[in-house]
Amino acid sequence: MGLFISTMLSSLLLLLLLSQLFLSFTSCLASTPAVILPLKTQVLPSGSVPRPSSKLSFHHNVSLTVSLTVGSPPQTVTMVLDTGSELSWLHCKKAPNLHSVFDPLRSSSYSPIPCTSPTCRTRTRDFSVPVSCDQKKLCHAIISYADASSIEGNLASDTFRIGNSPMPATIFGCMDSGFSSNSDEDSKTTGLIGMNRGSLSFVTQMGLQKFSYCISGQDSSGILLFGESSFSWLKALKYTPLVQISTPLPYFDRVAYTVQLEGIKVANSMLQLPKSLYAPDHTGAGQTMVDSGTQFTFLLGPVYTALKNEFVRQTKASLKVLEDSNFVFQGAMDLCYRVPLTSRTLPPLPTVTLMFRGAEMSVSAERLMYRVPGEIRGSDSVYCFTFGNSELLGVESYIIGHHHQQNVWMEFDLARSRVGFAEVRCDLAGQRLGVGV
Template structure:
């Protein structure tokens, strides 16, 4: 049986009054991209080694065009990655839509002697390698043993009527995939972290924001150098920056200070030492649009799981299967009768950050596993997982728990703004 999943598509809609000048980018107004929800076939998305290694049922994607003449592409929007890349049309038999560099007059491979190739980044540690044409060779490896390989290149990325020439990206012409037989709908990935090769760094905007809809409504993605004057209630949490390289700390990630968790109004009694990075960098808290759910380090997850179990005792029937863990890391699951249409009242979970709070309630707390039926009941799992089970020593706040929140990445002031909003209303306010 083919299971249908949801993909969030960012559909480009540029208004005529927007003026953009790419290269040395300036913006007199906001660049606005609406989000819609659309169903598509099941797909698996590989993640980089220092991110999560499981299949994502929901991804955020942006549709734009690349090259001259323009070729339409769809890219996963990922604040947890740096290098943007496209699957290029130099091999056959690939199910994923591809970009053909031979058809673009503005496509330029990056030479091995280029500073872009010789400067160390998270994605390309020194030394880099060269192909037979002395082009900068790129190889990305993933935690599920898949890989993507090709060359660094530049081309014009077009958003509506505006273009950004000379954008650096990976043009991947080969690789292994955990889902090569699936009907993939995306051409590549758009890296949006703080690294020098990320898309937002190359665009040179001082901030970007998004609002992810929680149901069949419009959301919005905004690039802007201005203030969100219509939104008065943003609470800011500072971005943590560590200048010294640490083995398990991603300095390009959007890392924030975690203060703890509340279940209903009960603050979990967690020691401060497990809520912040240790001397190796392990234990950072990242906001990641490329991850679906939220993952906590082992001790914090255990405390949250036990308290949620305690507060739902007698309300929900626990799945009694110690060998079952959804996506390998979410092992608190319940049985919901097939004829049950509404969830009972559940205790809310709050993620407490320095200066801001993310409150998760209602249907965002449980995820019904597609096709998983036990004893005439659906299996529904808590949408928090144990990052230790994935071999990831970090807290990762996924986009499922960012629904109906305005998330502003203020790069100039090194902070993240968070405010609860209805994404369809936010879209109307910004588009008016």
């Protein structure tokens, strides 16, 4: 009996010691100054980083990337920033013409996750494909994509570094097969950093209470900031609360950054639609997600149609619609225009305002139109309206993409369950913070 009590006391002491170490680590992380990293806008001419089947079923051609170091000794990796995904992953297999890979054999701190681990058994419940046990009894994950391709490998842990701060035992996917067919993309990125609210996301594992990013244009570095962002030169942020539904619903992503869209204006004209169209229904369809891994913004059919019609009405005197029913950009953007190649600027455009609960986001000027690379009609280039119809993609959600977040300071406040934003020149913000200079 005495031996049993002694063993129990030893176990409790070990548990208390581990708890204190974890609390000390997260407290240290919370108390350190904000860590600021450059955020790059990467153009991928012929494709994109593939998205899980629960995401948008198309290949966008611009993504946001950030560079970190992983392993011991540190290896530099370039990862796509994705607030719409949970599991971070790295390419871990050498392949021809694939230089941006992480080599686990070179890292003394790399450790694969066994399939008997609680991490494998309980923290992967939100994965679209259940994890399995491979021949080596390691936790094996498959991430499926909408184009029927997939990427797979083992869950593992290693030391990630944010700036000079090491984050030991960070769980990620070490993917060794099923790479994208896009060689341009694979040669530039090492993987993806999942930033949603899932239990295995980078944000959750790091114990981060707040992070921000500021997306600049293609020629300038943006900012990714972990920690507080109280700067005198930054306008007061307007906040909208995160929407949380505890009951599992088939079409509702519970770990996404979901906000409540309540209306849309074009210039001073409010779309005359019932508010119920913007709210999730009993199945969860109709949620509004802020997603840095999606390029453009997508709306459910009735709202998209109303916005499209109003934008056409207000611009019919200054823009020439592309009359080609066979051309739908990225599978969901069917409002496009012909603009003379000789035109250096677009004509004045009405501002589109997204009205969220407690805050508004204005989309104007160059963020409303996107020049389609390589698309020429006679002496005209082709520009498309940067809102699309999510139902054409088989997606039952509103998704706010990163194109409409350009030159907007985006703050994700997990402690207070809210998202804040304010307009700012992100290139100038980067210069003030010593990023990209």
